[in-house]
Amino acid sequence: MALQFTRHLTPNLRVYDNMDELSAFAGAPQGILDLERELMAKSELMFVGGQSLYESKRQRHDNIHVFPSSVDTAHFKSARDRSVDPDDQREIPHPRIGFFGVIDERMNMDIVAGISALRPQWQLVMIGPTAKISPESLPRAKNIHWLGCKQYQELPNYLSGWDVGIMPFALNEATRFISPTKTPEFLAAGVPVVSTPITDVVNPYGAAGHVEIASSAEEFVAKIDLLLSRPKAHWLSSVDASLAEMSWDKTWARMMLHIASVGAESQSAREGQLV
Template sequence: MQVDYFIIAPSPYNSDGLKYRRHRLVEKLVKHSLTGTVYWICPYKTGSLNRRISQSKISKKMVEVRISEFKALFSSRRGFKNSLLKSLIADSSEKNKKVLWYSTPSYSGLTKYKIWDKIIYDCSDFWGSPWERGGSLLHLKSGIIDKVIRSSETKIIEESELIFASSAFLAKRISDIKEATVIENGVEFEQFSSSTDKKLCEIPSPKIGFIGGIKNKIDYNLLYRLSTSYPDYSIVLIGPNSTSGSSAKELESLKKLRNVYKIDGIDYSEVPSYMKSLDVGILPYKKIDYNQAVSPLKLFEYLATGIPVVGYGLPTTKKYSADGIYIHAETTKEFVEACEYSIAISNEERYIKNRKSVAEKHDWDNKLSQMINNTLLDIKN
């Protein structure tokens, strides 16, 4: 038996250089002996009203299917669904089983076709909950989009035979319709724990840093308070910047401080080395609805490199709080003080061992194997 997977994704595979949960899944799938082809299906900006659906081969077992954003607006129309479906299955073997796997609640109309041997929804975000609101017109527009997203998500949940959620918060949201299995985000433990190279040598120590997408969901006012409270600490932000509105202004104010260092996106293979170079890893998130659901990828990555972590605005992580390992702060004052304390005990060997021990229990390989095995369980030959 061979299985073709049709992964519904929110953006092109290499859109921002970051690796998310869906990327790890695909990497695992293409290595699996029972996988035929993995199709990565996503919208993209064309700059025109181009109505074509384009395909490109990413690897021997993987094909990216791009759909113009304009065309995606009409995803519920029969003509669109028929043309998309025809495009998707054109190269798929008739003998292969077909799994429709949603990593984002788009193209819900595809669930109505009878060709799928299984439909799966892996919910890893609080879809339909915005990071930031603008003026009244933007608020109205965002509200309409949020309702469309939630409606599409409900349809997908109803049609899915198997549902995963990256946090208990998300599973609870879904539970009104169907039960979801909680599988939190993890870490490539061997890759992160074995890193010995160090970067950032030109930046003075101690170094407190965040590595990831520089987005609107990050609390830049919190970081401003940290930077001004301890001007001798170096605050390092590493990642591609996609901020907008008030968040972009707050970030610009933060970057003007002499002890703040902003580094653009780095190659993913270098992330462990950059993390290893920090004294403390931080998760400085805003206290907003969206972040209540976040299972941060960076928590176990930081810990795997042996450094302590301080978080804010991430209630899903409170259960991992432990002395010398992780502190989840409830106030700005607590966050600043927790960073100071974590620097003081950063290099203590007993804590380093404990941090790595916690991270090892959350290796991606085990989590993804569980998801794939559960998927294959009920697919009959």
């Protein structure tokens, strides 16, 4: 959308960093796909935020590279060592089943309500702002706690008190190409997690045994029961080995290699034109 007020610029290099298929989101601006086509044609380099996006757009640009969501491991890993609950979570009993993120049309509310009904002794702790849906549409029950938006710095305090995490994404156009950043963040925090079969979660996280996959409230309950009873030591060891290869610094360094390479080619071309 920013192309509308930047067309007059003449940059040395354009990089299009495409983190999601925003045209599929509720309330997407009109003309966004036309603008994307124009931007892709103008950009010398393109990054995408997940394997699904890459497969969708790889034929539309001749210099496209995939960079899935990474993680601030140190920040979220601190959740493993914290023992003081935030005030609004302290009185909530265990087991606690937690979610954090934007609460919008991408969430399957039937799964949330179903888990609550099937296991009334479990407490669902739901953190995040509500967007594009009415707060009145959220499922309500004594064991569902909508705690609202929290600061990034606060998140480890909440995750430290969760027994299992959930990612109950709906399977729709808005989630077809997502690569949830919260997946490695849950893992770094040491919180076992169950997700619906989002493509970029199933592979690599589900395939590696780091995330359990479920499609219905009943399946979520079965997987959560499994995680509540399963020792975490071996799982954590495997998770940590995988996370050791991930960081935003490494992602940025790899991006900069591509930027430097294309930038050097562009500079050489300009110098050739001047000669």
